[in-house]
Amino acid sequence: MRKPPPISIAQLTSDGASLQEKSPPQSAADLPLGTPRLLSGLYVHIPFCFHKCHYCDFYSIVDHKDRQAAFVDRLVSDFHAAAQHNIGAIQTIFIGGGTPTLLAVGLWERLLRALHATFEIACDVEFTVEANPETVTAELLNVLTAGGVNRLSIGAQSFDPAALKMLERWHDPANVQRSVSLARAAGIENINLDLIFAIPGETLIDWAHDLDTALALHPDHLSCYGLMYEPNTPMTMRLKQGKLHRADDELEAQMYQHTIDRLAQAGFEQYEISNWSLPGRRCQHNLLYWHNADWWACGPGAAAHVNGWRWKNIPRLDAYIDGDALPEIQDVEHLDEDGRIGEALMLRLRLLDGIASSELDSLLNATASGPLRRASIDRNLENGLLEVCDDTIRMTNRGLLLADSIVLELL
């Protein structure tokens, strides 16, 4: 998802004073977030992986097992510092990475104990942990479920060894099925599988087979993304050097259309451009992102959004471990009213529920960019990329294929 353009924080502090005059923010404690607030979500980033997959630009480092304990010690102090900034029960927790399931089981016990001791957590919390299929064990799952984890998001990506090799993913596809069975046996009822399509060399038949293999495991939720070539990844370098060829746009569109049709046939509802769920299984944590709600972030490289402020903890493990209290931050942004509305429109139209006409009108009437945005929406309504349905504006099936360009115009 494209990040909104940064806006000068000097103009935007709530007390009217310039943050830059005071000094640049070193940590979230320096931001004018207001008094402790009720938060909706918590994201925790575990930065360790076996090795770096070639398409990945998430912050992660190769794990040598030597810094896991120091990292968890520091994470616990990060929890304590974060708890000073929120009150009320946290509704969703998402522990991602990296490869969270690489953490030693004893460290997971410590992490989960600290989480419960530090934060008030809603009794109906959605608590997700991301898992690599190679690292899921019955012992770990028992610790996770005892610690309140009730959703597992498994990075399957593909069931085709050639496609996994192209991505430089190191897992045996058979371990996806093993992980799902172990998770079900441990009592985890809500399981997501992440899949990637449009991998170089992949055909429509290959992708259809991947999708059918995933469905045969009876997941509750599927995230299906077309392969992204992020700047400076080894995959993008190979693309630029002509060592691989990306899937052409028509093939990628066919794969996406097949995903929409096949998952609808299997009883899944598409609720976001790249996300499908069985009824009642939408990912509540990701919905926070798309509804621009508030969430706090712990761990290096983790991004937060609270009361209109966005920031990211510095993505450096050593600096994180050496710190205390709240970690150092970067990429601090605060959108003005116009930017906030543009972002809200962009995020809400990614959701298949769309946006009610009355809400759309009030957003478009609030700032001077409204007429330009309305013209863009009207053009896409005429082109059949957006539609009005039950007094709601939303993407059409054809619009979903061009969703990124539609929502970017609204920024």
Ligand code: SF4
């Ligand atoms: S396992 Fe996930 S986070 Fe780690 S390098 Fe691979 S894609 Fe990135």
